[in-house]
Amino acid sequence: MRVDIVSIFPEYFAPLELSLIGKARATGTLRLAVHDLRTWTHDVHRTVDDTPYGGGPGMVMRPEPWGEALDALAPAEAPPPRLLVPSPVGVRFTQALAHELAAEPHLLFACGRYEGIDQRVLDHAATRMRVTEVSLGDYVLFGGEVAVLVILEAVTRLLPGVLGNAGSLDEESHAHGLLEAPMYTKPATWRGHEVPEVLRSGDHGRIARWRRDESLLRTAARRPDMIAALPPESLDKRDRAT
Ligand code: SAM
Numbered sequence: 378m379r380v381d382i383v384s385i386f387p388e389y390f391a392p393l394e395l396s397l398i399g400k401a402r403a404t405g406t407l408r409l410a411v412h413d414l415r416t417w418t419h420d421v422h423r424t425v426d427d428t429p430y431g432g433g434p435g436m437v438m439r440p441e442p443w444g445e446a447l448d449a450l451a452p453a454e455a456p457p458p459r460l461l462v463p464s465p466v467g468v469r470f471t472q473a474l475a476h477e478l479a480a481e482p483h484l485l486f487a488c489g490r491y492e493g494i495d496q497r498v499l500d501h502a503a504t505r506m507r508v509t510e511v512s513l514g515d516y517v518l519f520g521g522e523v524a525v526l527v528i529l530e531a532v533t534r535l536l537p538g539v540l541g542n543a544g545s546l547d548e549e550s551h552a553h554g555l556l557e558a559p560m561y562t563k564p565a566t567w568r569g570h571e572v573p574e575v576l577r578s579g580d581h582g583r584i585a586r587w588r589r590d591e592s593l594l595r596t597a598a599r600r601p602d603m604i605a606a607l608p609p610e611s612l613d614k615r616d617r618a619t
Contacts, residue, residue: 378536380409381458383424383443384488387411389522398529401539409529417445422497426491430494436494437586443498445486450485458483461528462499463521467510470528472551474511478528479535480536486528492609492615554607556600558591590619 390411395401400531401407415423420439426436451458451577458530459481468474468526478484485506487494534540550557575587593616597604 378407378479378532379458379483380486380529381413381444381484382409382411382486382488383450384411384520384522384525385414385490386488386520386522387413390526392526395531397492397539401533401536404538406536407533409585409589412446412450414442416445417442417449424540425470429492429595433492438489438494440496440498440501443494444501447485447502451502451506453505455457456483457486460485460487460502460506460508461491461525462487462508462510463496463518463524464489464510465512465517467512470511470513470531472531475528475531475535478532478558486521488525490520504596530612536616553591554603554611555584556596556603558588558595559605565613586615589616592609593619 384390393409393411398407402409402513408429418424425438427439427441429435429437429582447460450600451460453466459478461478461484487498499508499510511524511528513527519523535546538542546552546564548557559578565577573587575583578584
C-alpha cells in the first residue's frame with residue numbers, strides 16, 4: 378500500500394519508524410511518505426492560513442498550497458488515491474472503515490490545522506478522487522496528525538503479513554461485533570488474584586465456550602449498542618442463554 382501524508386508538522390510522524398509499522402515500511406508492505414505542506418507555498422513566510430470569510434475566530438488553511446500538494450501527489454495521469462481528511466465533521470472511524478481502507482492501493486491524508494481547510498479544496502478534489510472526511514470521535518483535536526497516526530495503526534495491522542499471527546485479527550475486539558474476553562498470562566496467582574480455572578484446564582472446548590460467554594457478557598455490560606446491532610443469526614441457542 379502507498380500512503381502519502383501532507384501536514385505542516387511532518388515531525389509528528391516520527392513514530393511511524395517504530396515497531397510493526399516501521400517493519401512494514403522496511404519490508405515494502407507500506408510505502409509511506411510524509412510531505413510538508415509549506416513545500417507548496419511561494420511567499421517568504423511560507424503562509425498556509427488566512428482569516429475566515431464571514432468573520433469569526435481563528436484562521437483557515439488557504440486553498441492554493443493544498444491544491445498544489447494534491448496536484449503533485451495525485452497527478453491527473455495516475456490512478457487517483459483515496460483522499461482522507463481527518464475532521465470532527467467526518468464519518469466516525471471504525472474497524473469496518475479500517476478494513477475498507479486496508480483494501481485501497483493508495484491513501485492520501487490531508488492534515489488540517491487551525492479551523493480546518495478551505496472547503497473548496499475538498500470540493501475540487503471530489504471532482505477527481507474519492508474524498509472521505511473521517512472523525513476519531515465527538516471531540517476536537519488541535520490538528521489531523523494524531524488522527525492520521527490512529528487511522529494508520531488500525532489500517533496497517535490489517536495488511537497481509539504485518540502481524541506475526543494473523544489469527545489475532547479474527548479473535549480480537551470488533552472483529553465480529555463483540556468485545557474480546559479478558560486475557561491472562563503467567564503467573565497463575567498474582568497478588569491474591571487467580572487466573573480463571575477453565576483457562577488452565579487444557580480443555581479447548583470449555584475454554585472457547587468460556588471466552589465466548591465472557592465476550593458476550595462484557596459486550597452486553599459495556600456496549601449494549603453493539604449487542605443490539607448483532608445480526609440475530611450470529612447468536613446460537615447457548616449465546617442467547619448467556
Ligand atoms: N473548526 C473545526 C470544527 O469546529 O469542526 C475544528 C478544527 S480543529 C481545531 C483542527 C483540525 O484538527 C481539523 O481540521 C482536523 O484535521 C483535526 N481534528 C480535530 N478534531 C478531530 C476529530 N475528532 N477527528 C479527526 N480530526 C480532527
